[in-house]
Amino acid sequence: MSEEFYLAETKPVDYDCSVDIGIQDCLSIASGKSFITFAGAGSGKTYSLKEALDYLKERYSSDFIRQGKQISVVTFTNNAADEIKDRIEQNIIFSVSTIHSFCWSAISGFDQDIRKWYLETIPNDIAKIQDEENRGRAGKASDARKRTISRLIEKLEWLSEPRSFIYDPNGVNSSENSLSHSDVLKIFSNFLTTKPMMGEVIVNKFPFIFIDESQDTNKEVINAFFELKNAKYDKVVVGLFGDTMQRIFGGGEPDLGKTKPNDWVVFDKKMNHRSARRIVGLGNQIRNEDDKRSQYARHGAVEGFVRYFLLPLGIENKNEVETSIREAMANITKDVDWADTQSKETAILLLEHKMAGRRLGFxxxxxxxxxxxxxxxxxxxxxxxxxxxxxxxxxxxxxxxxxxxxxxxxxxxxxxxxxxxxxxxxxxxxxxxxxxxxxxxxxxxxxxxxxxxxxxxxxxxxxxxxxxxxxxxxxxxxxxxxxxxxxxxxxxxxxxxxxxxxxxxxxxxxxxxxxxxxxxxxxxxxxxYIDEDSIFRTHQGVKGNEFERVMVIMDDNEAGGFLFSYEQYFGVKELSKASQKKRDAGEETGLDRTRRLFYVTSTRAKTSLAHVIYTSDMKKVKKYLIDKKFAREDEFIEISNLNSISE
Structure with a gap:
């Protein structure tokens, strides 16, 4: 059988060096060049960002310190901000913050403008909800709509007088003048596109703005930065780093990889420095149905292991079975750490936190x-x-x-x-x-x-x-x-x-x-668990992480969620009429979200990967995985053989 679909082609370790050189070519204030860097799993996205920052520090540090200017690095989470701070040498010309903190720092103090935004926005929200109520039926949804309308009317009355506003990034402060996370982003996007002076202030302070994890960054914010660049093309360089296939959170720009402003430079990092050839090959096959971007493994990368364990839904002794699976993987890979529940280089990925609670005892x-x-x-x-x-x-x-x-x-x-x-x-x-x-x-x-x-x-x-x-x-x-x-x-x-x-x-x-x-x-x-001192993680929570060995547990029934469905993705369940309608209209469905999640989890492993799939139809899942060339016949391990394999 041809290995073309299963083992990624290899390239020299410096294959993507031209990307970092190309990025540096954009890093001149008057260059007029902004860029998007697409970086798949293990391709060194943070490395490229660090290289760009080091280049700018060497070139502009003295001038920026004298002029009071900074290089802004905007991330999606506090953890991502901390990681970047750890990677770069401390320097006052770097401002590293989350997207919410960046947006709040820009609009903070504009109290009357914020009040005016609410006074213009809330009536439209009320009209929209009232229209839904007029067309809807009585019941819980109707009660919720009525409560929302009452709350918005009360807020309008509260806004009848001048107010000051605050923002708590931890979401603890729930006072009436505290802005929500989503409103901070909406207000910033509106101000940046309608108030030229705000754009002038931002580019004077930050001639270079880098946005990490851009695929998850709110699409209104991204589009506002596109407009900022268009208006101030020779005064600011905006650089986006991310990978649309790893878009996990709602609100991100789904078309970021498909449409872009014409004058933006696009870079594509194709090397996977992290994973074995078999794992890179699987990632390529998964995203072949999406954006068709593929990666190379580095010269000298081992073949690695991918194994599939199919189990019936409703099985009761999951802890024992999953322990047997890890023991089987230890035997298959000749890697005894698969059986070590304290190993920091092993991760068991679950769909929901409550699944960890059942396994860990909380x-x-x-x-x-x-x-x-x-x-x-x-x-x-x-x-x-x-x-x-x-x-x-x-x-x-x-x-x-x-x-x-x-x-x-x-x-x-x-x-x-x-x-x-x-x-x-x-x-x-x-x-x-x-x-x-x-x-x-x-x-x-x-x-x-x-x-x-x-x-x-x-x-x-x-x-x-x-x-x-x-x-x-x-x-x-x-x-x-x-x-x-x-x-x-x-x-x-x-x-x-x-x-x-x-x-x-x-x-x-x-x-x-x-x-x-x-x-x-x-x-x-x-x-x-929450301190990440156990081997359990969630599917969504490991984006950006890597481990020697990864076991992915897919169990729609136990997860009980509605955003993802592996049963649908593997062809066991048909799409609902509503989802099919969305799909026909080119809109995102749970199928698309699940495909991206399957990619993220499949590409966390460096050397060996075990997919544990609880399903109502094992034959259908197996056929799907083989037909899609996600799995070879000899990569399926029968549960009845677990004991003999682990002995």
Missing amino acids: DDMWDKLSKSDKIKDRISEGENNELNFFSKIVFPLAEASLNDRRSELMSILRESKSPLLDASVLESNREDPLELARMAEHEFRNVVSSKNVSFRSVLEILSEHKLLKIPEKLQAFVSNFEESGDELESGQAIHEAEEDRVVADNSEFTAWSEALETEFFQIRNYKE
């Missing part, structure tokens, strides 16, 4: 908290303040107490500003200033000594002895919490939590009320 807590969409979104990113209170303060405190690590324990209490270490408390107990702290820690240790202790019991003991400050949203759940000397009864607590402590909605209260009854020490497993 599913009870997760399921309860996920009932609130607002909480779910933030715990997925490890950014929920209340859960972080348990994971970053209470759990380390429990570990230090149970293991008698006194200095660590005191350090945690000091850093978290324990009320028992307040100067007034220490002063009132001069003979033994730490007596109350020791007594409180002793009671705390007694409670956390039980492995089945609940979150609520831990919270109660912390509050009762004032060992730690209780986060505002959790105060309503503590029966003995005191404020201004008055004990809060349960009903009063709910009321005050909603009004004084700005609890967003009843779903948050209900979610926490149930989650606090679950076992506290689930927090250990959650912390391990």
